[in-house]
Amino acid sequence: MTPTAAAPSSPADADAEADAAALPRLAARARDVGASPVREILALTARPEVISFAGGLPAPELFDAAGLRAAFDRVLAERPRTVLQYATTEGDPQLRQVVAARLSARGLATGPDDLVVTGGSQQGLTLLATALLEPGDVVLVENPTYLAALQCFGFTGARVVPVPTDADGVLPDALEELVLRERPKLLYLIPEFQNPTGRTMPAARRRAVASVAGRHGLWIAEDDPYGELRFEGERGPWISSYEAAGDRTALLGSFSKVMAPGMRLGWLRAPEALRRPCVIAKQAADLHTSAVDQAAAARYLADHDLDVHLDRVRTAYRARRDALLAGLPAALPAGSTWNRPEGGMFVWVRLPDGYDATRRLRAAIAHDVAYVPGAPFYAAAPDPATLRMSFTTHTPEEIAEGLRRLAPAFG
Template sequence: MPPSSPTPSAFTFPVAARYAGMASSPLKDIFALAAKPDVVSFAGGIPDPSLFALEDIAECYDWVLTHQGTRALQYGVSEGEAELREQAARRLSRDLATDASQIRITSGSQEGLFVAAEALLEPGDVVLVESPTYLAAVQAFAVHGARMVGVETDDGGVLPDALDRAIRLHRPRLVYLIPTFQNPTGRSMSAERRAQVAEVLRRYDVPLIEDDPYGELSFDGHRFAPIAAEPGMSGRTLLMKSMSKLMSPGVRIGWIRAEGPILDTLAVAKAAISMQSSVVDQLTVARYLETKDLDAHVRRVIEVYRARRDAMAAALTPVLPAQAHVTRPEGGMFLWAALGEGYDAQLMLDDAVAAGVAYLPGWSFYAEDPDLSTMRLSFVTHSPEVIEQAVGRLGEVIARQG
């Protein structure tokens, strides 16, 4: 006989105040939507697994386990394995001179954000973020007691004058930005805007966390230099990078570039959180970067993503209300649609899921004063044909609310 279900315990664990009310999280809900077999989900930034370089990755795992097996399965160092730090520094040096000693390995850039928050934030600190911004960064900062303040943006990213005013008013501990193919909007800052933002940060001596998981997914081949590469910014910036969108999210490898004493603090924080990232995964990623052509793989992925971006943009145009505003990113993974007054994307979601399509309501990406008419749609997971059909069903749901 199968075992019976356990009887629920009457005991309730006391929960830390910073997690009070967090029975779920937007990220958990994203993956739940993506897992529904009868729903075409645009909710999560989920790479198409058919595009993974599976044979190359498997070959690298085999090589590591054959030639470095006992080391790969042993404890490692909190700073990260030397080979991977060398490879990370080499890639970063294309835009910003970097030494392996300036790299700290993390289990994806998401852990990087948590490590940075652990190292930098005290309860009550203010963090300035774009409005809207990456929801999991808000969560990572919030559980460390920080208060997020949204800074006004336009289609070119955060507004330098608004950032200046916010710094003078709130005296923030740090600023968090995603300058390239931003999550959730897909927007990118021009070189001029980056220079203006850097000038504001230098003037007030405010540190920057620059998150760049999407920067290499450029559809026109243009690579944006990070704000960290602006004069006087490398030493005041924690630059976050990730292999999740380039190689595989399941590998969970990313890194932080930093300079000076904060590097030691980051290593201590990392050790307290997870001791070290998986050594076998680190060595495999290092082997992949050393022996395989990541840039060629990314070019193949970009061709597919560009076609899917075009398919989604074309399908959305006729089904959105006249007042709607939609971004058209030149890279990355996301479109952002603001439907306009009278629409509530959260209220529409149940009807959309019933119609077999899901998106992420935009309110969760705002630190404050959310635009309830907004939605984030990821175009990278599905074929153009599936995108066209699903957006058509979404259009019928939007029309009913209008």
């Protein structure tokens, strides 16, 4: 028999089918928070011929791949049933012990139970935001600041308010004025080799910030992913170490810049009142950070002197920073200014008035060189003439060549 053709649907049926097929809208936070321009620039500059000053990446040739492989081999050989199994949310006890000892040796008394191991310091920041922030809460930040922190706070629905800054970081008087006016719940800072500016907050400024927090009752998130990368000058005390801020500061650290970012290991040190909610938030997010990566990191730190490895890294980065600074006068338009960081990964540049770093980026990429425009790092009132340059992932010779390519983009 010949199959009978189905009767055509009526317009009403078609409308009903269309209505039934429609999906619910995404959450407002997913619609309103944009992608990272830095990550998108990295995708555009992935061609091997491009010399990129854009990414905040550690130099891959400086990874201690042999040492890390030995650490993985050893923990997998000695206790595979443990390191391949589920683990506690707080993290590997041996790794927390090593981190606690390093912090204590530098004057910040810390025990293993004060710490939570995280998926990089980025997850630590997300946990803090989850535990602390509700829609409409105010977060104070440096201006400019770390782009992914702005994304993180945006996902919570918090209102981000920039604090006026100078070459030494946030201005204490301006900070206090904003605290009194805005009643913020959280202040986010990167005191050491700040991203994106590379600047460092002096000890007197840190003490003043701690005093403001102590007097007015707000939390501080002190992000320190770059502090181990100092290659000249003296390291300042953590804000967490000041008595006025000790009970209200969460310190974030990372192994990404000193060991390997692919392991995605960081840590969060916080008072119990904040640490416990962060543990619960982490349980809801991922249960725990990779047990085998944590065990390998702890084994590596037990078998190797991390500071010996870091001396090699810092020596290379110092030479690369110097190469970048030496070549900037010829590469940038007359009237440009830039800073000279004592460590970290970044140099902050300001072009003369009238230049737009975002518009000039296309010309730079056409010459097989790239940087990151500064505008996306601002919480408000972006300066279009600013840009960030990372000096870590290329040799001094490659940096010199990259700067020769960059000069025509500003011609």
